[in-house]
Amino acid sequence: MSKQIPLHDVTPPPPKGEGVDLYASREKIYTRAFTGVFRNLRRVGGALLFALYFGVVWLNWGGHQAVWWNLPERKFYIFGATFWPQDFILLSGILIVSAFGLFFITVFAGRVWCGYTCPQSVWTWIFMWCEKVTEGDRNQRIKLDKAPMSASKFARKLAKHSLWLLIGFVTGMTFVGYFSPIRELATQFFTGHADGWAYFWVGFFTLATYGNAGWLREQVCIYMCPYARFQSVMFDKDTLIVSYDPRRGEKRGPRKKDADYKAMGLGDCIDCTMCVQVCPTGIDIRDGLQIECIGCAACIDACDSVMDKMDYPRGLISYTTEHNLNGQQTHPLRPRLIAYAVVLLVMIGVLATAFMTRSLVGFDVSKDRVLYRENAEGRIENVYSLKIMNKDQRAHTYLIEASGLPDLRLQGRNQVQVAAGDIVSLPAELSVAPEHLPSSTNEVRFSLRDVDDGDVHVQANSRFIGPQVR
Ligand code: SF4
Ligand code: SF4
Structure with missing residues (x-):
């Protein structure tokens, strides 16, 4: 028979009338302004990030916004290139390479990304600057917060929050501008003609910026950022x-x-x-x-x-x-860092090759649900739907050809012009004399050739269905 060891709870009881509080409330941080070499470096990093973020959205390329996630048409423009949903493997590749680049930098230089270029840090520094301009430096802000509400305190707080909201608004508007062309968005927004969702998302990102950089600040880095959690293992x-x-x-x-x-x-x-x-x-x-x-x-x-x-x-x-x-020698070139560098270079090489060899035309063929029909000449006909995507920045004229069976005829249009970044869908009919059909299911191939330069030559396979061959 098993005997139980008697246990006694020896936890000291909480003071009378109080529970054990597991929540530590945040103490407001009043940062002091300072100058120095690294502050200047951070300013340069922040200025570059700002210039990129607020500037690129206004650039045009090839008749449209240079960087534009066109979600309704499922296209992503990035300067001279157009990406379709089929290309998202390449975009995933860019994200993976960027993440790996960040790991490499972290092993080498610790949290430089966090301190100098992370948007959370950069926007927080800007918001701190607004605080200093409106409420004064550290000691003045501490004094102001302790003082009872007055007209002057109210005016300073109002000025600070207005500036924060203004920066949040410009940030939110710019962010939405990457999804909905910024020029039209700005015009429609201020004339009250924008879509309801545009108002919602601009408002959402305005408040998100205001909340993150104005109120949450270091709490985002300490409690919310996943990168902060796992980077210590890379050190x-x-x-x-x-x-x-x-x-x-x-x-x-x-x-x-x-x-x-x-x-x-x-x-x-x-x-x-x-x-x-x-x-x-x-x-x-x-x-x-x-x-x-x-x-x-x-x-x-x-x-x-x-x-x-x-x-x-x-x-x-x-x-x-x-x-x-610890008084020991630092090893800048160590196996772990070299391994990261090699893997990163290989990944960049693979990605660059994938970009350079990326086909600028997409071609899909789907067969009609009607298996086959017989036309007036007694030939067996199959109907297909062709979809041609021109991913290039200029229009192309394509010649459509079909092969795979003797005496195969392509009826209907065999030449089509597709505008830059456009998709054209068109029907195509193939016919074969019944005596030339080797079986009831046959493989056929559609080819697409660029009429102007003859360079692009993509193919898509499909089936040609006919009656049972005896
Ligand atoms: S002297 Fe000491 S307390 Fe003052 S800044 Fe340097 S490390 Fe900090
Ligand atoms: S976050 Fe780190 S590097 Fe920046 S001031 Fe504080 S202790 Fe120094």
């Missing part, structure tokens, strides 16, 4: 990280500029907390590498300016590696 001891050098900085403590701090037993950190005050995720990098760190290097800029003021060498917080921090 190794040679990956670039932003780190504080405790061997140099400790023991931290305040001192006068010209004090003999070594004699006082202090390190180079004057415990000014500037690195914490500029951090957009509100962490103290001196506590070590943390998942919240997006690698933006704001703390490096802040600490370097403190070091300059104290006449200490820069680099107490710096881009470094774990190996470097």
